[in-house]
Amino acid sequence: MFKNYTMNQLVLPLDLEIRLQENDIAFAVHHLVESIPDDAFEPFTRTTGCPAYHPRMMMKIILCAYTQSVFSGRKIEGLLQDSLRMMWLAQGNEPSYRSINRFRVHPAVTPILKQAFVTFRCHLVEMGEIKEEAIFIDGTKLEANANRYTFVWRKSVERYSASLVEKSNLLYEELVAQEILPEIERESPDELTLPELEHIGDVLEGRIASINQEIEASSDTQERKRLRSERKQPHLFRKKFAEFVERKRKYAVQKETFDGRNSYSKTDTDATFMRMKEDHMQNGQLKPGYNVQIATEGQYTLAYDVYPNPTDARTLIPFLDEVSSYLTLPKHIVADAGYGSQENYQEILMRRGRIPLVPYTMFQKEKTRKWRDDPFNLVNWSYDETTDHFVCPNGQNVTFRYMSKRTDRYGFTRDFKVYESESCDDCPLRSLCTKAEKGRHRQVRVNVSWEEQKEQVKDLLSDQKTGKIYAKRKIDVEPVFGNLKANLRFTRFSVRGKAKVKRELGFILMAVNLRKWLTQSIARGAF
Template structure:
């Protein structure tokens, strides 16, 4: 005897909700999106044309697709035909993949994703799943949707541009010496601008036209032949300078796209070539990607941002600015690894934000080792006399203060140094162990007092049990989010191009990670 099976009879319930399990992930998605205020959807309203799908429904099905590791618009459309939870969330509607793709790159989509994170965090606070004592910051690099060998390197552009400037200046000087063209008014003596190169072409065209006119007016064969020979050189120069103008325009556009970056991809202009951990080429090849920064607590991603620069140090301040502006007020403790430890970051958190940075610096772990602490040639172990303002080296020689120095980095941040120098290191028996400087030069020491004070502050905080226990949570709080994103969700490469669209997609992917973790907790 078999259970009833009849393909000619309707067996699906009219309400698909009854077919879902009580703790199905679709309910978590539904409640989250429904908690977003109505005002957030006003910008999607259209008063002309065919009525559009409700943005709540569109957001629900995209989030549901991402929680099922489905990032393609076509595959999300397929799920709408196959998945019961997707049918329930869409209430029978089946938007095309084009509609889905247009919606997730919509300019106003960023606000909806932000609202998702804000409402989700409020839900976590209400259910006491997070205590709001600290946020844990970390970053990862994710490959961009760009071709592998479309790189443009800043150093190469600078090299070619410098060569073009040198050649164009040399040619201009030769034209003046040979009195082929008159002198033009230059704004910059170092290089010719595009407008000035265009003037040179115009002057040379006039010279070519004069030769052409003479050739047409002459009836002497030998004279005409001589004139054609003389006309050949300016015509070639016109072609060459025209090529330089096109190249200079390209180089200037490249410099504008690069900005402060060292590279970009031709197929995604805002992606930068970075070294990825998952190197499928096995040769250290750089790949176009984005630096994704997240702030977590309780293994939930509470905020995120996307940067084009590969290093984490310069991303912390703008990331914290975005958190305060768009997501939530910063808690008491900001926790991150040594990649974020810098004088500028410490100063920003302590002075501007009045928060506690639990952030190590590059040499922190080494300084905890006995080998480092017992090494007499480490300058941090040298005895310092505050009254005489001198350091004593292993050879019992004194480093005396010489002068103050100020250094400014590319971002405009200034660091103050005190410069110390030995009187004479020439006959020191320990010279080879102490310095690699050339014979005849004295050992110098640069001391940044503010940086040293900040390091002492961090070491003190990390030695206290309360703050040390918070810092120890970093690895088990933020790292699993990236592991879940890449390994479990399978999100290892962006499917859209451009920083604004990438920002939307990583927001959807991180919220999908949050929803899956939240739904699985019961």
């Protein structure tokens, strides 16, 4: 006996909602998007032309597809014909992949995504899922949608540009020496500017045109032959200067594109070549990518941003500005040692008025026995506060000499107290203590502000309460990246350009949030 099955009987169309399970993720997507205020969708409103698909519907189908590890516009289009949850969310609409792709990179989607994260966080607070006592910050590298071998390196461009300057100067001097070109008034004696190169090309073009006129006016065969021979050199020089102008323009555009970076990709100029954890060739190959920064609590992403620089320490201050646009910063800012720097501590403590639970780079090493027992380490030297001097392992006084300032390439200034030994001559420990040249003495630099900040961080991380908060970091922010890469298999962006990448990142991180929330709700027996 079989259950009734026939292909010749009409089946009445029913509301697809009753075909979905009570805990289907489509309902979570639906409720989230419906809770976004109407004014967030106003930029999509228009009164002329063909009626557009409703932006709420477009948000729902894209979010739902991302929760199912479907990131391609064509595959999302296919799901609208195959998936019950997608059919229900679309309510019979079937936008093409072009409409889907245009929507998810539209600039007006940015405020909608931000409002979605704000609404989701408010819901978490109401449900008691997060306590708002700390945010956990971390970053990861994700590969850009760019060719891996379309790199442009800043050092190469600088080298080629310097070579261009040298060649153009030599050629200009040769033209003046041979009286082919009159000497021009230059802005700088070291380098010919782009307008000057163009002017030289125009002068050579005029010289060639003048010779052509003489050739046409002359009927003497020998004279015409002489003039054609005379025309060869200006013609060759004009061709070289045309090449110089083209290269000069190209290098200027490339230098502007770098914008402080060391590399970029030709197919996605916002992407920078970085080392990725996913190294399929096992050779440390650099690949074009973005540095993704997220702020989490309770394993939920509350804010996010993308940066073209691979160093986490340089992203913390701008990222805190971005986080502040989503929420009020909580009391504790938690991050790993990659963010520990004097500039970042100063930002959190002084400007933000928050507590940094961020170890510095040498935090773990300073706790080792080898570090504590090293007699040549400055922290192990005895110090006399009244006379402001250290005592080296050989018993010599290392006294204060002068104050020094150092400004890094990013403009941050550090103040140092410089101490110098009274004499290192004939010291039996000299080779172990210093690498200074013979006749010079051991110098040490002490950054007082940095040392005070380090001591403060040590106390915070050693305290029972704040140390317990920091201990949550690994189990709070790291699982988000694990879900993103391992479970959803999102390891490469499908769009190009920083602004578009950030929008796609918003979709995928909200998809991770919704999956996490649904799992937690089922575990609590909410369904």
